[in-house]
Amino acid sequence: VVAATNRDLRAMVSDGRFRDDLYYRINVLSVDVPPLRERRDDIPVLIDYFLRKHTRNSSHLVRGLAPDTRRLLMDYTWPGNVRQLESAIERAILLCETEFIQVEDLPLEVRQEARPISEGAFKLPAEGIAFEDVERDLIMQAMEQTDYNITKAAKLLGLTFRTLQYRLEKFGIKKPEKERDEE
Incomplete structure (x- = not known):
């Protein structure tokens, strides 16, 4: 049996909110995976995997992500972790009208959290600067x-x-x- 949870089962057993016999039966080998926001290096790999997975049997030709879209996906905090990332990619593929997924193809919550590309960036005047x-x-x-x-x-x-x-x-x-x- 492979099971996953986002709850602290040990604490729930201690509090009497989860049966200890069931906990010890399913906890033969425990693997703690940190949240996606702590594994930023995994995001590009997961994006590519989900793109292949969800376009494999699709007539819709999506070749990749626009650079701004990739940056936005890398900067997002992903409170829903890998499932949320997969859902965002799947949705974007369905809405995409070009070969490359654009920012506007992403879910609203991802777009709203993102900072504008120019925010915080120094703007070089046309006449130059010392x-x-x-x-x-x-x-x-x-x-x-x-x-x-x-x-x-x-x-x-x-x-x-x-x-x-x-x-x-x-x-x-x-x-x-x-x-x-x-x-």
């Missing part, structure tokens, strides 16, 4: 947010302490005199 000015501005913001704590600011920026220290010297960024005097 990269050092952007770098200096980001460093200043991080320093101000962390009250000039280099360790915290480096973490915010995804830099090492030494790299940030070098850039602070390069740009001549120091803690304002007023704040230094108050300490």
